[in-house]
Amino acid sequence: MKMKESTVNQIVSLAAMALIALPVGIACIILGYGLGDTPCILCWQERTAMVLVALIAIFITRYGLKPKYLGALIFASVYGLWAGYRHSSNHILKDIGQGFGPAILGVHTYVWVMVVFLVILLFAAVLLMLQGDKLSEKEDKNSWTMLNKSTVMVFLVVIGFNIVQAFSQTGPFPFIGQSDPYRMTFDNDKIVWSTANWPKLSSLSARGSFAIERPDFANMAVVEGSEIVTDLSLTSVRTQALPAEIIGLATGISYSPNSDIYAVVTSDNWVHFLKGDLSEVLASVMIDGAFSVEISNLTGVVFDGDNSVVVTADHKSYVRLEYDPLAKIADSYWKFMDGTDGVKELKRSRFSTVRAKYNYIGGLGWDAATQEYVTITLPAKVRNNFVVSRFSNQDFELNSEAKILNAADTYPMVTGLAIEQNKAYLLSQSAEQILVMSTSTNNIEAAYGFSGVANAQGLTLVKGEFAVLNGVKGQNSVTFFH
Template identity: 30%
Template sequence: MNKEIRFYNLFSLAILGILIFPVGLANFYFGYVLKDSPCIFCWALRINMILIGAVALLVVRFGFKPKYIALLLLMAGSGLYEGFYYTGSHALEDVGQGFALPILGLHTQFWALFVFFSVVVFLAVLLFFAPNTQLFKNYSLNTLQKSAFYIFFIVVGSNAVQAFISTGPLPYIGQSNPVRFSWNLKESVWSMENWNRLFPRSVLGIRDVGEPLKLSTLPKDNDYERSPLEITKALKIGKKEELFLKLNGAITDLSFNEDRAILTTENQGLYLVGNDLKTIHSHMVLDSYYSATVGSFVGADFNEDENIVIMGNNKTSVEITPNKNANALKNFPYFLEGANSFDEVERSRLKTSRAKNYYVSAARRGAKFTYLISAPNKRYKDLIIISMLNSDKQVHGEFLLELGNAKLKEKRKLGELVISALALKDNKLYAFSKEFNTLLVIDPTKEEILEVYGLPKEIKNISAGGFRDNELILVSYENHKNILYTLNF
């Protein structure tokens, strides 16, 4: 057997492989025996496999031509895209969850990815060992090569029968949740409901939420009288002063701890300062894109080990420890500035469920839990509070805040608020909204609002806040300056 015949025999075996196993098995055994009906995505993937087989038959019949190889790569690329799109909807489900029948413990959408990936790899191997042959040479087919054609038409014909019975002729198309296969047409469901969803309007789909909130951005309305909540009590400003510390951006969090305080900025800066906010003791600027990406800082606190845990707006945290003798060269990957003053301990990603399509705008660490609050975006507007167990950095709970003692105005929603600062005192959360200058006092155990206060509209842009002993300190980023407000509380 010469190299040319061997090459086309291998192509024929590849055709038989893709037709008998993924396409034929799904059709004859899963479809007719197990009564499994493909969903609209499964049909798209199966059709792509059939098209790959059809183009491969052209190679066997008419010879090795560049345009056939180009078509194979296009079909494989299309299948990989469809497979990733489909798998992305189910890949992060819990163990045992998924869609359609599992094969060796994995659901069919994963195996579609495997098939199309195998097509690309197998094609590369075949081309690597392809003989130098005339591109347009005609020759007679042997038995193996003819069998690829026979199997192709049998499998495609059977798939056409199954498609007609379970899906129907145009304009009917596949269903998202197909009923089990039946030879009785009365039990089949022919539907057109997926036409409106056939062409996605966004490449990112449900994750198209826009850019995360910048805490330095001025609110649309900072008048608490137009808050979505009815407010009968308001706080007053006791003192106003400009913060003259040399920082690299707008302050996004303020946390007091005995004789020290932590300031974070929108540009990944962290500053250890005196309790009076007059002196910088040390600072660092994180290289956010090293390892797990850490979003703009929205919260920072000391933990029980006297390390500092910083939360990014993408729910990724980094733990660092102050060290006057830090090795700057060793710490080069972690810090853009301050590599000689801090060591990085670890980075952690918090995976959520209800809040997975939200960034967070504020975070505060308590003795047992760290609390995060979702930031509304262009697609989702719920106000969600997330509690993370500090011991393992995993989600402890996610809840939609109950009104409790608060009252919504008619046709208004709690999600209109944008919480830009969060404080924790006496087991109560104090959530400050830059929109409508509204303060919510929250019981995180009961998951409800205890009290609501208005904040003076002279505070133009709340970006951080915290308690210094019994003083309430708010930071407002105004005219490119960090302004401190002490409020009577």
């Protein structure tokens, strides 16, 4: 049964009054004038969207439920929903209880914004469904009920308060307010009008802070000045070519002394287990990167047990695997795209960081003394960082993070990591060095130069020697140094 036009008018009028009086009115009059809360530049976007939706609803009550008004209402609501999401994304993943500005019923206002606009869109959808096959025509466009007049009066009063707040606290164009606003005041000596948050053309990007180029391990960026001055150098003992089955770009290597086996990963998601003399591949699997946790561009592997390894991607997603001659690939068809028997998956998830959140990594280490996985950040132009992160092998959560004390002018490209006792050995691909870092102080204490490796991509310790992985598609090899 089709809803009467008069009923639609009353419902829309009540909805407009509720929207302008509750979220907009409370934010402006109670939080603003009452508690001194001044909106930030993102809050003003959200509030503006709500005002537009309320104004469109008033037009509907005056001129009828026309398609152009419905389209405008949906457009403004989608914009408001995006603004709420944009605002919430800065804060919603903080620790419990943390947020920005005051909270209502334990939820901060920028989260309520998303709830409000979702309710508006659901309200519009239900209203349309109740219209049947044709929108209601306005019965008498000259009729204006007391409810309609009350809605307009509430709208004008709330808008008046907002205008005073906006022009006094934010200022006229070109001033746009602050990202971290000051307390609301009418003291001219304390009011601050700012243009500091206008975006610069040089910093515009569709991905914002995430506009960081993923590493290409076949063509690593040249980092001038990342070498540490030293007279120490390593001597090449021998070079061993990897089996022909490993055709992709090898990006990580690890050795298990108890089992006398190696693990090698490639950038195209292959994981290989090899004999201790590197002459034969024992088992191989190609990880399905689109299944469950996305994982691609493998960069590190480390034995955390005699036969178990953790494999990580450059974006810190990881897979824990075990070499088991009895395992059948047919039993894990949804986890591996291709491969042989002999490998089973134990766990798949992501390492989460704080200081290293906006950096990719080039390798993975295992500290047996502390039972922790260790990563080192790769430098980036917009998020230049040199951070060591440690993760528990109990729950795979972050244990600690710290800035690495570095003697070089710029940060090196660390593509391999091996840890023994209280020393961490960092493979600097950009400077052809192995840096020695104290695991207790995170201070670079020494550096060893090496040569003869075209693309150093992995590092492991084998019977007192450094095994450096040379990643070249179709010609991967390992060079041993002492």
